[in-house]
Amino acid sequence: MIKLYGVPASRAFRCLWMLEEIGLDYEHEPINFTDETKTPSYKKLNPNGRIPTLVDGDTVLWESMAINLYLAAKYDGGLQPKSVEDLGHAYKWSFWAMTEVEKPLVDLMFHRSIFPEGQRDHKIADNAWKALETPLGIIDDALRDRTYLVGDSFTVGDLNPASVLSWLKLAKADLSSWPNLEAWFGACLSRPAAVKARKR
Numbered sequence: 301m302i303k304l305y306g307v308p309a310s311r312a313f314r315c316l317w318m319l320e321e322i323g324l325d326y327e328h329e330p331i332n333f334t335d336e337t338k339t340p341s342y343k344k345l346n347p348n349g350r351i352p353t354l355v356d357g358d359t360v361l362w363e364s365m366a367i368n369l370y371l372a373a374k375y376d377g378g379l380q381p382k383s384v385e386d387l388g389h390a391y392k393w394s395f396w397a398m399t400e401v402e403k404p405l406v407d408l409m410f411h412r413s414i415f416p417e418g419q420r421d422h423k424i425a426d427n428a429w430k431a432l433e434t435p436l437g438i439i440d441d442a443l444r445d446r447t448y449l450v451g452d453s454f455t456v457g458d459l460n461p462a463s464v465l466s467w468l469k470l471a472k473a474d475l476s477s478w479p480n481l482e483a484w485f486g487a488c489l490s491r492p493a494a495v496k497a498r499k500r
């Protein structure tokens with residue numbers, strides 16, 4: 301049976317959401333990103349000592365975006381893009397979310413809402429928000445005349461970037477300047493599978 305390691309309040313949420321979308325039976329090991337990821341037995345699976353990790357038979361994978369692209373390719377569940385060209389777009393949005401969005405979004409989230417007030421650096425938060433304006437505008441433009449980022453149905457090409465962007469909620473970001481993004485984001489995160497994954 302498939303096993304996914306990691307609490308939902310971590311990047312493991314991305315893969316839990318994917319597993320719920322596909323509707324697979326899987327085991328969930330909700331280890332936290334503290335000492336539990338640093339044990340010798342866990343580091344045999346994931347030498348980075350991080351979550352998530354997926355075990356599917358003899359295949360052990362880490363990196364949340366890679367896990368989801370693998371799950372879509374192997375189990376589909378409607379989440380795999382229908383053409384190689386669309387698959388290219390799903391890779392594009394997944395790598396883009398990790399390289400262009402994740403770092404400033406983590407800064408924004410910690411310095412706007414997660415750290416206690418005394419530990420927040422408002423300059424870091426302001427710079428992060430400024431850095432996010434371009435990528436948020438890019439998604440908004442891409443959604444100007446379409447419902448999904450890739451193809452004509454919800455796929456891993458939406459799930460991966462939406463799952464990275466989900467931290468915008470924790471960061472209490474005001475998305476009203478990007479109405480297409482705001483509508484798409486709300487629709488993605490209110491999918492039953494996303495809601496269920498949060499509660500794992």
Ligand SMILES: N[C@@H](CCC(=O)N[C@@H](CS)C(=O)NCC(=O)O)C(=O)O
Binds near residue numbers: 362364
């Ligand atoms: N690029 C990795 C990052 C994984 C990651 O940094 N996970 C965090 C939790 S959200 C973690 O396990 N941190 C523990 C640590 O760095 O010691 C992915 O997307 O899977």
